[in-house]
Structure formats: structure tokens, C-alpha cells
Amino acid sequence: MEDSSKQPLLSPCVPQITAQTSASSFVADIPPITGIQDFFREFFVESKKLWYLAGPAIFTSLCRYSLGAVTQTFAGHLGTLELAAVSVENSVIAGFSFGIMLGMGSALETLCGQAFGAGQIDMLGVYMQRSWVILNTAAVILMLLYIFAAPFLRLIGQTEDISREAGKMALYMIPQLYAYAMNFPIAKFLQAQSKIMVMAWIAAIALVLHTFFSWLFMLKLGWGLVGAAVVLNSSWWFIVVAQLLYIFSGTCGQAWSGFSWKAFHNLWGFVKLSLASAVMLCLETWYFMALVLFAGYLKNAEIAVDALSICTNILGWAVMAAIGCNAAVSVRVSNELGAAHPRTARFSVVVVVISSFSVGLLLSIFLLVFREQYPSLFTETESVKRLVFELTPLLAFCMVVNNIQPALSGVAIGAGWQALVAYVNVACYYLFGIPLGLLLGYKLNMGVQGIWYGMITGTVIQTFTLFWIVYKTNWNKEASIAAERIKMWGGESASKANDAEM
Secondary structure, X not given: OOOOOOOOOXXXXXXXXXXXXXXXXXXXXXXXXOOHHHHHHHHHHHHHHHHHHHHHHHHHHHHHHHHHHHHHHHHOOXXXXXXXXXXXXXXXXXXXXXXXXXXXXXXXXXXXXXXXXXOOOOHHHHHHHHHHHHHHHHHHHHHHHHHOHHHHHHHOOOOHHHHHHHHHHHHHOHHHHHHHHHHHHHHHHHHHOOOHHHHXXXXXXXXXXXXXXXXXXXXXXXXXXXXXXXXXXXXXXXXXXXXXXXXXXXXXHHHOOOOOHHHHOOHHHHHHHHHHHHHHHHHHHHHHHXXXXXXXXXXXXXXXXXXXXXXXXXXXXXXXXXXXXXXXHHHHHHHHHHXXXXXXXXXXXXXXXXXXXXXXXXXXXXXXXXXXOHHHHOOOOHHHHHHHHHHHHHHHHHHHHHHHHHHHHHHHHHHOOHHHHHHHHHHHHHHHHHHHHXXXXXXXXXXXXXXXXXXXHHHHHHHHHHHHHHHHOOHHHHHHHHHHHHHHHHHHHHHHHHHHHO
């Protein structure tokens, strides 16, 4: 990346690209911002665009996140073993697969978003089909984890009973794996066109139906874990089929023109970007899973794990807002780069960082105000409540950082920097954060606080590194790269066709 530190925040530029005129490019790039009045005017305009995308995206994430939570809630009424089986399958087996599939599907946020911004609308359907090919191939490989879930869970230390029941549940949940493979490309395809509301409505209907049928099959009819699997699989496939019907009905216009053999062209380049996206996302997800894992080896491990589970559960719900901002800014940045609007893309980054920081700050203040009350919602054990109370300031700080960091990751996805961010994550998280956490937690006897201090330090360094990358980025060059990427992965033919008609 070229050094742009000598440029003003939003300097005038003329990108050397030939992106085609599209619906989005009829709107010119924003003018240079020369004063506070200009800043607030553009901030208001960009905020409306951002939250138009982020609001429904947050709601959709919450609904989908709640499907597994509802199943676990009803499993708790079946018995402790059933609850443990569903929880372990949902968090370890399905959670691992979910992270990989979501990460690989995130490659489409770059490609579909930039193609839409550049007016290469017809390529969106081709990109989605390519992603289906790649993700369904990955699902065949991941299916081995489901088939051999029981011995795998025994290998990592789960009891014989939990491993057996969770392994059985994993076999039942194989259809969900293929729903993941279909759903994430569809979601990114619709997201790139700002068709977020339809996804929110479908997710809301799925959650309502899921709750009713989970009660009916698991408790009323007594189907137990079989009922849990039937309903959870059906809910995910309902989402997939409903979204496909919406796409096939013609509501997406040129973006979907039917199945094409182009889906099998240039697969290797697509695979590399998909894998980079998966590595980037999984390194972030597994990092905080490791926090709970390491706490399990401390003295009074049960108290430490219970307290951390409460904290990470709260953090997980709070991160839903950050995921919405992540999705929204990836669309804004990719669309604007594809449309040759580098100043607007750069300003979108400024707006999302300020917005994410504000949301994280409000949530952390709320948590600190009620730090004596909220632990009682999760546990009756005094020692656990006391530790949660002690961890709350760290949790509040983590909320602020963890709202900014996903937003910056969304910028990286929109610009196509997944491979670079994967390297940053390895260095900051695994070469610095975890070793420091283990040193503080075990060697210096700081316990669970020490582990968390070390790991949050890694997150802070990663966040500042992303800030530096964004600050030093030459957005003119990124717009040119977006145009070249569109040509390389299938947009050039459409461009020539458009030129011929003009």
C-alpha cells in the first residue's frame, strides 16, 4: 500500500480506472471536506446509509444466533445430559463449521460488493454459484468431523456419555452443514445489493416457527434430541429455501439470470480468497474460545470457567451490533470502491469507526452502572458473582474494543485485504496475546484476569494495526485494484458488452 499520510483526510483524487457506469456511480464521489460543517453534513448522510444496512443486519444476526440458543433452552428441559449434548455439538462441532463457512462466504462481500458498485450486476449470480461450489466441497470435507464427532470429543477430554450423545446429535445435524454452505453465499449476494430487509423478515419468521416447533417436537411429542435436530435443520433450510425463492422470483433483476457454467471458471483464485477470508474470521473466533479453554486449567477452574462463560455470553450478544456494522461497512466500502468513489469509501470508514465506538461506549457504561446487579441474572453462586463483578471493568473495556475491531475487519473484507489481516491476526493474537496471557495468568499467578489482560492486549494491538493500515491506505489505488479484480474474475466480458452498446 502506498503512503497517503501526507494527503488530507479526504483529498481530491481521480482514480485511473475504467469501471462501468452503474446505479451507484450516477452519484458522484463526495466533495473534499474542508470544514466542520462539511464533516457533519456528510457524516449525517453516510450514517443514514450505514444504519439502513446495519440495523436489519443486526436483527438478522440476532435471530440466527437465537436458533441454537432456543434449541439449547428446550434441551435443558429434557435433562442435563441432553443439554450438554446439544451445547457441545452446537458450540464445538457446528460452531467450528459455522466459522469456516461464514469466513469462506465472506469472500463474496468483496467480490459481489465491488462488482455491484462497478455496474457488473450480472456477475453477482455467477460469484454466488462459484461460492456454492467451493463451500459445498468444503462441507463434504467437514462432514468427516460430524461423522467422527464422538471419538473427537473424547480425544479433547469430554466424558464418555457427553461424547456419545453429542456425537449422535452431530450425525443428525449434517443437513445443517449443507444449509450453511448454501446460506452464506446467498446472504452475501443479497447483502451486496442492500437487500437486507428481506433477510431480516425471513430470519424473524424462521425464529418464530423454530420456537413453536421446538416446543412441539422436543417436549409435547417427546421426540427429544431427534426433535431438536429435525427442527434446527428445518429452520436453517427454511431460511435457505425462502431466500432462493425470493431470488428466483426475479426481484434481483440482472443479478440473477439463471445457472451458468461460468461458476466453474477461475475457481482457484476464488478458493484462495475464500480460504483467506475463513482464516481471518476463524483466527478471531477461536481466539476468545481459547480464553475459556485456558481458564479450565486454573485452580478453582469451575468458578473461573463459569464467570468467563457469563462474560463471553454477554460479549457475544453485544458483538451482534458489531457484526451488523461489519456487514454494513463491507457493503459500503466494496460498493464505493467498485463505483470509483475512493473518498466516499474512506469516509465510510471514519463514520463506522465513530459509530461503533459510540455503541461500544454506551454498552460498557450500562454494564458498569449495573455491575452489582447483572451477575445475579446468570448465577446464584456467590463466588462466581464476585468474580464476574471483578471482571466487569475488563469486560466493559473489551466491549469498546470489540465493537471497533469487527468494523475495521469489515473494511478489510470490503477492500479485499483478507490475507493481510490473517497475517496480522496470527502475529497479534497467537504470537503475542496468548503467550502474554499465559505468562500473566500462570507464571505470575494473576489467574483468569491475567489471561484476559494478555489476550485483550493482543486485541488492542491488532485494532491499532488495522487503524494504521487504514490510515496509510491509498484509496485511489484501492479503487483501481477493485476495477482490476472485477476484470480478472469475470467482469471484463460484461464491460466490453456494455462498451459495444454505448
